[in-house]
Amino acid sequence: ETGVTQSPTHLxxxxxQQVTLRCSSQSxxxxxxxxxxxxxxxxxxxxxxYREEENGRGNFPPRFSGLQFPNYSSELxxxxxxxxxxxxxxxxxxxxxxxxxxxxxxxxxxxxxx
Amino acid sequence: GQSLExxxxxxxxxxAIVQINCTYQTSGFYGLSWYQQHDGGAPTFLSYNALDGxxxxxxxxxxxxxxxxxxxxxxxxxxxxDSASYFCAPxxxxxxxxxxGTGTRLQVFP
Numbered sequence: 571e572t573g574v575t576q577s578p579t580h581l582x583x584x585x586x587q588q589v590t591l592r593c594s595s596q597s598x599x600x601x602x603x604x605x606x607x608x609x610x611x612x613x614x615x616x617x618x619x620y621r622e623e624e625n626g627r628g629n630f631p632p633r634f635s636g637l638q639f640p641n642y643s644s645e646l647x648x649x650x651x652x653x654x655x656x657x658x659x660x661x662x663x664x665x666x667x668x669x670x671x672x673x674x675x676x677x678x679x680x681x682x683x684x
Numbered sequence: 685g686q687s688l689e690x691x692x693x694x695x696x697x698x699x700a701i702v703q704i705n706c707t708y709q710t711s712g713f714y715g716l717s718w719y720q721q722h723d724g725g726a727p728t729f730l731s732y733n734a735l736d737g738x739x740x741x742x743x744x745x746x747x748x749x750x751x752x753x754x755x756x757x758x759x760x761x762x763x764x765x766d767s768a769s770y771f772c773a774p775x776x777x778x779x780x781x782x783x784x785g786t787g788t789r790l791q792v793f794p
Contacts, residue, residue, distance in 0.1 A: 669715075
């Protein structure tokens with residue numbers, strides 16, 4: 571059973587640029603959730619994708635967007651990067667879209683915006 | 685709406701028992717999850733309580749009281765490797781998405 575993998579592991583971008591982060595879900599999981607975690611804080615929910623459709627969104631601006639592909643892998647895109655976007659971005663897959671299904675997290679992408 | 689409260693930090697010594705409390709105000713509440721995250725690592729699922737009472741999994745147990753909007757994670761026979769952040773996360777019919785608080789940082793000393 572392959573776990574959740576994220577790429578890249580680290581990324582440095584400058585303000586105003588755009589970034590795409592990638593996530594491969596665990597085998598058998600059809601749901602992917604993305605979280606942003608600032609240093610010393612808990613993960614903040616960005617959005618969730620279920621069977622290629624967005625299924626819920628947190629309090630993040632539209633410049634945060636995503637996709638889920640037929641193989642249930644996913645991308646997170648962030649446009650017009652701001653300094654405050656510097657954080658660890660975590661992807662988590664689950665068996666189903668409800669919040670009872672345990673989330674299986676990847677190791678994250680550490681994004682630094684300068 | 686939702687609010688969540690956990691102590692920011694707890695310290696204990698190896699071999700001891702520690703309890704990490706979590707109080708929540710979550711409309712449409714139906715369950716409480718716990719996750720562990722080591723520094724630089726990914727959060728990992730520990731437990732889920734839907735019913736009142738204690739759920740035991742090895743050295744870790746989790747408790748829920750729905751009437752008190754309260755739960756706790758109990759860690760027994762503490763080991764150095766238990767040093768990590770612990771997050772409680774309520775489930776809600778309203779959002780049906782797992783929302784995490786700021787977590788409790790546990791430091792275990794020899």
